[in-house]
Amino acid sequence: MEALFVAVASWRVGIDNRATAVEACLRTMSNVAALAGVIQRDSSLRGRRRPSVQGPAGACGAGRRRSVPSIVVICVGASLLYPALHATAGCSRTADLGAVSVSFPAAISISSNAPVGTVISRVTVPVPGATSGFKFASCTGTEPMYWAIRDGPVVANRVGTTSVPGVGYTSSISGGGFSGDIAMDSSWSSSAAPGGGTSPTFQSQLYVTVNLVVTGPVSSGSLSVNPSGGAGIKNQVAAFFVNYSGTMLFTAVLAANSSAIIASACNVTTPSIVVDLPTVSSSAFRQIGDTAGARTTAINLTCPSSAIRVFVTLTDNTNPTNTSNTLTLKPDSTAQGVGLQILNEAGPVSFGSDSAAAGNTNQWFAGTSNSGTVLIPLVVRYVQTAAQVRPGGVKGVATFTMSYQ
Numbered sequence: 560m561e562a563l564f565v566a567v568a569s570w571r572v573g574i575d576n577r578a579t580a581v582e583a584c585l586r587t588m589s590n591v592a593a594l595a596g597v598i599q600r601d602s603s604l605r606g607r608r609r610p611s612v613q614g615p616a617g618a619c620g621a622g623r624r625r626s627v628p629s630i631v632v633i634c635v636g637a638s639l640l641y642p643a644l645h646a647t648a649g650c651s652r653t654a655d656l657g658a659v660s661v662s663f664p665a666a667i668s669i670s671s672n673a674p675v676g677t678v679i680s681r682v683t684v685p686v687p688g689a690t691s692g693f694k695f696a697s698c699t700g701t702e703p704m705y706w707a708i709r710d711g712p713v714v715a716n717r718v719g720t721t722s723v724p725g726v727g728y729t730s731s732i733s734g735g736g737f738s739g740d741i742a743m744d745s746s747w748s749s750s751a752a753p754g755g756g757t758s759p760t761f762q763s764q765l766y767v768t769v770n771l772v773v774t775g776p777v778s779s780g781s782l783s784v785n786p787s788g789g790a791g792i793k794n795q796v797a798a799f800f801v802n803y804s805g806t807m808l809f810t811a812v813l814a815a816n817s818s819a820i821i822a823s824a825c826n827v828t829t830p831s832i833v834v835d836l837p838t839v840s841s842s843a844f845r846q847i848g849d850t851a852g853a854r855t856t857a858i859n860l861t862c863p864s865s866a867i868r869v870f871v872t873l874t875d876n877t878n879p880t881n882t883s884n885t886l887t888l889k890p891d892s893t894a895q896g897v898g899l900q901i902l903n904e905a906g907p908v909s910f911g912s913d914s915a916a917a918g919n920t921n922q923w924f925a926g927t928s929n930s931g932t933v934l935i936p937l938v939v940r941y942v943q944t945a946a947q948v949r950p951g952g953v954k955g956v957a958t959f960t961m962s963y964q
Contacts, residue, residue: 827858882910
């Protein structure tokens with residue numbers, strides 16, 4: 560008897576093809592079973608007189624009976640390994656928390672030439688449902704989790720894009736039991752997640768923070784995030800991924816055109832100020848700290864809008880590291896034992912470095928533009944700095960740096 564063997568062993572090419580191999584094997588069995596049925600019916604004619612098979616002379620011989628092949632189907636290994644297809648390690652979410660809405664003020668003013676990295680506006684919102692005791696994933700084994708702009712490669716220190724030239728954004732998550740803030744495009748092992756590796760569970764409320772930051776010269780415009788997709792997803796700030804496959808627990812979104820950036824740069828109309836102090840007698844100074852000879856002056860600005868907060872830093876030109884409230888005299892000054900003070904409405908101003916960055920050392924709030932103009936009144940005076948005062952000329956130079964916030 561002749562035997563026909565059909566073997567299916569395609570599972571050998573890799574685990575991802577095992578299911579395909581099994582299905583192919585089962586289809587082969589089905590087809591062969593149908594063929595075998597036909598042969599079986601033909602075999603049932605045994606014992607009866609069959610018609611002779613005529614053919615060319617010498618081919619098979621007239622009336623010669625042909626043997627009926629039996630067909631054996633062997634599914635090599637596939638059926639034994641099929642259950643392994645369902646035993647994959649990783650993490651799955653326990654719920655879909657949906658989209659967390661983030662919103663900024665309707666109008667945000669910023670200087671058009673603000674330093675790169677300046678935070679224009681910041682907002683922090685709680686993630687609904689991500690509260691203490693909420694088990695957010697189930698894990699078998701370990702797998703990376705992410706807070707990222709989108710699924711795919713993680714890019715450290717990534718800044719997202721917006722529809723406004725010169726304005727980008729960053730984001731982070733905090734709370735929830737994490738040891739610190741997690742910046743956008745960060746990953747961590749599920750084994751290090753709050754609550755343990757197999758049952759990640761938030762230990763407190765989870766928050767999302769989004770910052771608008773300066774990336775270059777700022778223009779005015781309506782605000783949207785990732786308006787053309789690119790590295791991110793349109794109108795999506797970032798997402799919390801519970802596994803490498805890109806399963807999202809929640810996303811943070813910003814409604815398109817819900818805020819407007821107003822680029823503003825006030826114009827200083829008094830860029831150079833000269834103050835002539837009166838001549839005073841050395842007898843006016845009796846002890847350290849005595850003052851005399853005050854004169855008033857002012858810094859004047861015009862601004863493009865009436866909602867700009869103006870800050871000022873005064874810098875000692877002779878000694879830029881000076882952070883006291885006494886201006887160092889120029890080397891060609893001949894008087895001794897005296898210095899100069901500059902006062903605003905609150906009193907003597909301390910000096911700081913020449914920087915427009917928000918929060919610069921000894922930076923002070925001068926006021927908000929009113930109908931587009933700002934007047935910053937100042938007073939300059941002598942101050943005694945030593946026990947003995949010697950007469951002579953007094954010269955000092957201070958610079959001022961404006962910051963619009």
